[in-house]
Amino acid sequence: MDWVDEADGVFRGGGVKGIALAGALCGFAEHHSKPVRRWVNVAGASAGAIIAAYLALDHSAQEMATLLRAGTPFASFQDFPRGSRVLGAFNLLTRHGLARGRTFEDWFDGVLEGATFAKTGSRLKLIAVDVTNRNLLVLPEDLRNYREPGRAALIDPDGFSVARAVRMSMSIPYFYEPVELDHKDGGRSVIVDGGTLSNFPVWLFDVDPTTAGRPPLRPTFGLTLTGGRGFGGRFKVLSGAAPWMLRFAFDIFHTAQEAWDERFVSHSTRVRTLAVDADDVATTDFELSDEKRDLLMTNGRAAATDFLNRFRLEDYLNTFHARLEPSPRRDA
Numbered sequence: 001m002d003w004v005d006e007a008d009g010v011f012r013g014g015g016v017k018g019i020a021l022a023g024a025l026c027g028f029a030e031h032h033s034k035p036v037r038r039w040v041n042v043a044g045a046s047a048g049a050i051i052a053a054y055l056a057l058d059h060s061a062q063e064m065a066t067l068l069r070a071g072t073p074f075a076s077f078q079d080f081p082r083g084s085r086v087l088g089a090f091n092l093l094t095r096h097g098l099a100r101g102r103t104f105e106d107w108f109d110g111v112l113e114g115a116t117f118a119k120t121g122s123r124l125k126l127i128a129v130d131v132t133n134r135n136l137l138v139l140p141e142d143l144r145n146y147r148e149p150g151r152a153a154l155i156d157p158d159g160f161s162v163a164r165a166v167r168m169s170m171s172i173p174y175f176y177e178p179v180e181l182d183h184k185d186g187g188r189s190v191i192v193d194g195g196t197l198s199n200f201p202v203w204l205f206d207v208d209p210t211t212a213g214r215p216p217l218r219p220t221f222g223l224t225l226t227g228g229r230g231f232g233g234r235f236k237v238l239s240g241a242a243p244w245m246l247r248f249a250f251d252i253f254h255t256a257q258e259a260w261d262e263r264f265v266s267h268s269t270r271v272r273t274l275a276v277d278a279d280d281v282a283t284t285d286f287e288l289s290d291e292k293r294d295l296l297m298t299n300g301r302a303a304a305t306d307f308l309n310r311f312r313l314e315d316y317l318n319t320f321h322a323r324l325e326p327s328p329r330r331d332a
Contacts, residue, residue: 027304095177125139226278
């Protein structure tokens with residue numbers, strides 16, 4: 001059975017640990033016999049949303065790796081008011097987040113050259129959560145149910161900034177201020193990190209109504225993370241030093257991140273999922289050393305090579321009882 005050099009991809013959230021997924025992308029592109037050089041439809045939550053958005057705008061795996069390895073000012077994303085953690089605590093009380101998140105959004109909008117969803121050609125899906133209305137959001141489609149605060153017209157998804165949507169998807173509760181939009185049915189909605197409900201939405205393209213009932217054009221691969229530490233890993237929140245109610249809140253938060261996606265871990269998920277070891281890196285290790293960045297990249301490359309060495313397209317197709325439909329010629 002002939003190999004195809006393109007795939008759809010779903011990328012897990014994990015903050016700074018997402019550097020490991022960039023290494024995995026390079027491993028896919030560089031494989032000697034089963035390379036994946038182009039990612040067509042892409043999706044992600046939180047840090048996975050950053051990767052998906054960058055790929056959807058026709059950047060390569062190597063460009064992604066270079067961006068995350070040396071071109072991303074992670075430390076500046078801790079944009080506490082006046083650079084003060086103390087004022088960050090005050091910001092948490094008044095605006096529901098330690099950091100503002102504006103620095104990341106401005107930086108990523110510059111990286112993407114101000115791109116809106118219209119430029120992605122319907123290739124990109126991002127996960128966020130409307131905690132006010134208890135809804136899992138798939139962007140850009142669900143944006144049409146909201147207005148920007150103070151505006152009468154509903155949002156046009158095609159004209160919405162990709163960087164702003166990524167900022168919505170990575171609004172880690174307590175760490176970043178949530179994004180607020182007005183719901184079409186009235187009232188202000190608070191939007192937070194998509195990983196709160198589905199940190200690894202590998203199911204997303206399986207339930208896409210636009211492709212239901214049709215043979216797939218290409219395989220879908222999920223890139224996820226193992227190990228590492230979650231938000232709060234650098235602090236003593238999870239130790240006995242914190243009050244029980246704070247530890248309890250973090251336990252609930254991390255359970256919400258993991259439990260739903262764990263329910264979807266079936267054979268059909270495992271056969272197409274690559275897991276990369278994140279070592280001991282925490283989600284918010286924004287001051288990560290060069291050595292740790294290199295380690296995450298190396299882990300990603302090695303995991304991708306091992307995964308593709310063992311991967312058989314026949315097993316994938318047998319799992320889904322499907323065959324690959326011939327892809328339309330790109331020059332047609």
